[in-house]
Amino acid sequence: MKRKEEVILVLLALVVMGAGCADQEQKESIRTLSISGQWSPNTIDPHLSGYISQRLGYVETLVGVDYEGKIIPNLAKSWEVSSDGKNWTFILREGVRFHDGTRFTAVTMKDSLERSFVKSDSVFGKIPVSAIETPDNLTLTISLDSPFPALPAYLSRAESAALAPGSYDAGGNVTKPIGTGPFIFESWKPEEEIVVVKNPDYWGQAASVDKVIYRVIPEALTRKMLLDSKEIQIAMILPPEIAEEYTEKDGYTVLQQPIARVRMIGFNTEKEPFDDKRVRQAVNYAIDREAIVTYILHGYGTTAAGLFPPNFYWANQRIAPYTYDTEKAKSLLEEAGWTDTDGDGTLDKDGRPLKITLVTYPERAELPPIAEVIEQQLRKVGFETELKVLNTDAANSLRNKGEFDIFLVGRGLLFVPDPDEIMMTDYHSNGTSIDGWGAYHWHSDRVDELIEQARTTSDTAARKELYDEVQAIVVEEAPVAYLNYYVNIDVTTSNIEGYRLHPTEYSLNLENVSIA
Numbered sequence: 001m002k003r004k005e006e007v008i009l010v011l012l013a014l015v016v017m018g019a020g021c022a023d024q025e026q027k028e029s030i031r032t033l034s035i036s037g038q039w040s041p042n043t044i045d046p047h048l049s050g051y052i053s054q055r056l057g058y059v060e061t062l063v064g065v066d067y068e069g070k071i072i073p074n075l076a077k078s079w080e081v082s083s084d085g086k087n088w089t090f091i092l093r094e095g096v097r098f099h100d101g102t103r104f105t106a107v108t109m110k111d112s113l114e115r116s117f118v119k120s121d122s123v124f125g126k127i128p129v130s131a132i133e134t135p136d137n138l139t140l141t142i143s144l145d146s147p148f149p150a151l152p153a154y155l156s157r158a159e160s161a162a163l164a165p166g167s168y169d170a171g172g173n174v175t176k177p178i179g180t181g182p183f184i185f186e187s188w189k190p191e192e193e194i195v196v197v198k199n200p201d202y203w204g205q206a207a208s209v210d211k212v213i214y215r216v217i218p219e220a221l222t223r224k225m226l227l228d229s230k231e232i233q234i235a236m237i238l239p240p241e242i243a244e245e246y247t248e249k250d251g252y253t254v255l256q257q258p259i260a261r262v263r264m265i266g267f268n269t270e271k272e273p274f275d276d277k278r279v280r281q282a283v284n285y286a287i288d289r290e291a292i293v294t295y296i297l298h299g300y301g302t303t304a305a306g307l308f309p310p311n312f313y314w315a316n317q318r319i320a321p322y323t324y325d326t327e328k329a330k331s332l333l334e335e336a337g338w339t340d341t342d343g344d345g346t347l348d349k350d351g352r353p354l355k356i357t358l359v360t361y362p363e364r365a366e367l368p369p370i371a372e373v374i375e376q377q378l379r380k381v382g383f384e385t386e387l388k389v390l391n392t393d394a395a396n397s398l399r400n401k402g403e404f405d406i407f408l409v410g411r412g413l414l415f416v417p418d419p420d421e422i423m424m425t426d427y428h429s430n431g432t433s434i435d436g437w438g439a440y441h442w443h444s445d446r447v448d449e450l451i452e453q454a455r456t457t458s459d460t461a462a463r464k465e466l467y468d469e470v471q472a473i474v475v476e477e478a479p480v481a482y483l484n485y486y487v488n489i490d491v492t493t494s495n496i497e498g499y500r501l502h503p504t505e506y507s508l509n510l511e512n513v514s515i516a
Helices: 002-029 051-055 106-119 220-228 240-246 277-286 289-296 326-335 367-379 392-400 419-426 445-454 460-477
Strands: 032-037 063-065 071-073 076-081 087-092 129-136 139-144 183-189 193-198 211-216 252-267 355-360 384-389 406-412 480-493
Touching: 032 220, 071 076, 106 129, 106 139, 220 240, 240 252, 240 480, 252 277, 252 367, 277 326, 277 367, 277 480, 289 367, 289 480, 355 367, 355 392, 367 384, 367 406, 384 392, 419 445, 419 460, 445 460
Parallel strands: 032 211, 355 384, 355 406
Antiparallel strands: 063 071, 076 087, 087 139, 129 139, 183 193, 193 211, 252 406, 252 480
8 A cells, every 4th residue: 555655646746747847848938038128108008108119019100210210111001192292191001900800900090090199189289180081991091281291200109009999998098008019018017017928910020039028127227237137138228337337248238329319408498597598508618518428428429519419310410519618608607797796606696696406317327417517517607506306207397397497308309200399399489388398488480480381391401401490590599408419228138139229219129139
């Protein structure tokens, strides 16, 4: 009897061991890519906030953006515009299905666009659309009140993504985004992570990895620790001083990419002292941009002259940058009536000291130390600056209430890969008068006129001349001070292949990534 029990126990042990091996093999066969960035969506509804959903590849738009920033076919395989520039016809890609198996058609695209135009009116309200029609299952037409050459660029914006009808509850709210992309949305823990899995039936290139876990880690140092422990394989947007540690470290790859983003100061032009152009110009002359790039950014980035980085078509290459000239800054401040009457080093005017507040946020790790350097540089010409470093939402809330003097920000420029969106949002008076990130409550009749003319002009070269003049005026009038252009730095473990940073941050294109 004892011998029989021993045999049974051995057999049970073998069964358990076998099951464990099978389970382990199954786990190992699932290729999971773990990545981390600092941003978390406030909602899972891509029509309200599509930045993460498009980058992770579970929703798609009519058109895409390539690595040169050009518009390319995506869910629309081609398009054309009528001779008067008012009617656009998009021919949709055949054979596309949403992740729940339903067909992608012109009607579903129309429904998605109409919903997104309402949900993200702050973006799409700039489009003079009069009607959207579906002549057949694969044709979508958009009629406009006036010519608008930037339409395809707007339709690359994530908030215009195609969603299946099954994405919504009875009230029309998105409960689970069902898109068409190479990855399928699986789960979301707010402020923690988003999980997506491979779409085996994707119409384009199928992904190599089976699952992607995007972890939300605002602190760069924590992303570094996760990378060191190999808990993640891609750490996105690391500050230069951290990234440099990996340049000669075995087992890692450092990737860098100049992107369409500028670090800049926005002035509160509604109140003293920055309601005076001379004071705004003085700040421009008081900032040593080279020192910031060298000592804070460790050489990752270039000093800025105008709005767009010079490697992008829309940049005005003729703009001369503000030089570092403290004597010029002091002279302008004196012209504006600011002098040091009591010899304490802080300028004053009519008994009021030149005290200002500088607001910024730490989610972009380099901004607080840049703010500290600016505080020191402004002190040399007579400013006394109080720094306020708050999280992004709190900082932006102060900005929108006008409770600031200087706002230091990293501003994305070509989420819509055409100047119209950034110009209308940040420099046209319709945009500067409301919440945002650009010039604060600043107005120029000439700038408004130029932007309005550019948005209805079909000739690309003519549009560029108009935008060049806008950029020159903005630099001269200085409602903002451009500091430097971004270089994004991501670090991966060396077994990651195919990962590439995008110059407009349009997509991570993780379907191209494999784990060696």
